[in-house]
Amino acid sequence: MLNNTIAALTEYAVRNGLICEEDRIYSINALLERLHLDSYEAPSSVELRPVNELLEILTNDAVARGLCEDDSTSRDLFDTALMGCLTPRPSEVRRTFRQLLAEDPQKATDWYYRFSGTTNYIRWDRIHRNIVWKAPTGYGDLEITINLSKPEKPTTTRAAFKAAMQTVSPYPKCLLCSENEGYAGHDNHPARQNHRPMPVELDAEACFLQYSPYVYYNEHCIVFSARHIPMVIDAHALRQLLDFVTIFPHYFMGSNADLPIVGGSIFxxxxxxxxxxxxxxxxxxxxxxLVFRSFEDVQAGIVHWPMSVIRLRCADKSRVAALADKILRVWRGYSDESVCILAETEGVAHNTVTPIARRNGTDYEMDLALRNNLTTEELPLGIYHPHPELHHIKKENIGLIEVMGLAVLPPRLKRELARVGELLVHGGDLYADELTEKHADWATELKTRYTFTEENVKGILCKEVGVVFSRELEHAGVFKRTAAGKAAFLRFIDAVNEQV
Ligand SMILES: [Zn+2]
Incomplete structure (x- = not known):
């Protein structure tokens, strides 16, 4: 049985270009070492199966023989070490990537994306468990993903942010550090023997490109600095985003904001x-x-979006970068008490942006979503954060991915929404069931607008979850979509124009 599986895994690696025919015996021996086996007999025929199934057979056997603990962390460490035996050295992978990049950037990313799945760095069998749909709203088709492949991330409060900034593991310093390449991992750090980030220089800084192992959307990639330095949104970062879409014009590149509550999870x-x-x-x-003084050559405007977004567009990326930097600098220091925007309280800064760069034909386009992370006693998670009445769907941060219109929702919703649907169709007390209690106000209101049947309930709930998500984004918007909010937005634009 093991001979068959080892043969099949090696055959998989050869067929998918991870190793060459000449590497076959060497790779089988590397696998035997990891599996603590000292002999092997080539089977007469090889039964090919998906890579995750082959790895599972080998890991189950290792667990049975006491080589691997029977928990998900230990199993991941073990099967990644196996894939590490079949993953080419960094220099080989980079040579191929560079050759393809010189030919055509799309060929380079097509190849590298496929490679990242072939090595099982992207665990497609897990990603495919996610439940995804599109929900039509007044802002277009928002995308919804119930994430069943990654643990729910906690909301970053200021206290958690401070603690995270002070916690440094000795080696690698964090999950993004380049020292993860080939690292064996341990109970508190994932194994990365199959991880091969690609070098890319952005605004004269050495960086690396990798794909996200969680793939929330097509070719979801991450670019990280070669150095373990904190994230800051400034002129340099804005130029880096534009440099990236110069090298890879078929990709967009954005950044989470650099403050807690409105940012991502790794600062x-x-x-x-x-x-x-x-x-x-x-x-x-x-x-x-909009027209920005001294930047009349840059097309600009407020985007029809639930959050407060300024779009800039110009064929000259240095002009986009310069104007984006000016808007950012003015916003950092901008207060308008009439609409509850304070640049700082007690010396703590609250204003930042979530920037996204993309190409539009030969033009450069940059969207700046204005963010503010003020909190109050009533709203300790943030004024510009989904308010408590929407937390039954999502209470986590509105980060870059959500800002762009994709909700990554917690796994609990799979069971909860199914139960809400049952009770809406068959009747029952929504407030009395622990799975539906938190959704009860929302579902009760839905009952006034819809007659639910077995056939329509799923579609209605999917659509209405999208509506809740659009309201969450509206809550995250600093200038509300009202006459007063719009006037306040335009006062901010005037403030930018007053700045020389
Ligand atoms: Zn790091």
């Missing part, structure tokens, strides 16, 4: 996220054209 290591996907935000039109 300790400078990084961006991008990929080959057109989000609802990118399709959203400009609803109010």
């Amino acid at each position: 300790t290591h400078a990084h961006f996220q991008g990929g080959r996907h057109v989000f609802a935000m990118a399709k959203a039109p400009v609803e109010t054209p």
Whole structure:
């Protein structure tokens, strides 16, 4: 049985270009060493199966023989070590990537994306468990993913942010550090023997490109600094985003904001996220054209979007970078008490942006979503954060991916929404069931607008979850979509124009 599986795994590696025919015996021996086996007999025929199934057979056997603990962390460490035996050295992978990049950037990313799945660095069998749909809203088709492949991430409060900034593991310093390449991992750090980031220089800084192992959208990639330095959104970061879409014009590249509550989950290591996907935000039109003084050559406008987004567009990326930097600098220091925007309280800064760069034909386009992370006693998670009445769907941070129109929702919703649907169709007390209690106000209101049947309930709930998500984004918007909010937005634009 093991002979067959080892043969099949090696055959998989040869067929998918991870190793050459000449590497076959050597690789089988490397696997035997990891499996603590001292002999092997080639089977007369090889039964090919998906890579995750082959790895599972080998890992189950290792567990049975006491080589591997029977828990998900230990199993992941073990099967990644096996794939490490079949993953080419970094220099070989980079040579191929560079050759393809010189030919055509799309060929390079096509190859590298496939490679990242072939090595099982992207665990496709897990990603495919996610439940995904599109929900039509007044802002276009928002995308929804119930994430069943990654543990739910906690909301970053200021206290958690401070603690995270002070916690440094000795080696590698964090999950993004380049020292993860080939690292065996341990109970608190994933194995990365099959990880091969690709070097890319952005605004004269050495960085690396990798794919996200969680793939929330097509070719979801991460770019991280070669050094373990904190993330900061500044002129340099904005130029880096534009440099990336110069090298890879078929990708967008954006950044989480650099403050807690409105940012992402890793602040300790400078990084961006991008990929080959057109989000609802990118399709959203400009609803109010703007003119910025001394930047009349840059097309600008407020985007028709639930959050407060300024779009800049110009064929000259240095002009986009210069104007984006000016807007960012003015925003950092901008307060408008009439609409509850304070640049700082007690010396703590609250304003930042979530920037996204993309190409539009030969033009450069940059969206700046204005963010503010003020909290109050009533709203300790943030004023510009989904308010408590929407937490039954999602209470986590509105980070870059959500800003662009894709909700990554917690796994609990799979069971909860199914139960809400049952009770809506068959009747029952929504407030009395622990799975539906938190959704009861929402579902009760839905009952006033719909007659639920077995046939329509799923579709209605999917659509209405999208509506809740669009309201969450509206909550995250600093200038509300009202006459007063719009006037306040335009006062901010005036403030930018007053700045020389
Ligand atoms: Zn790091």
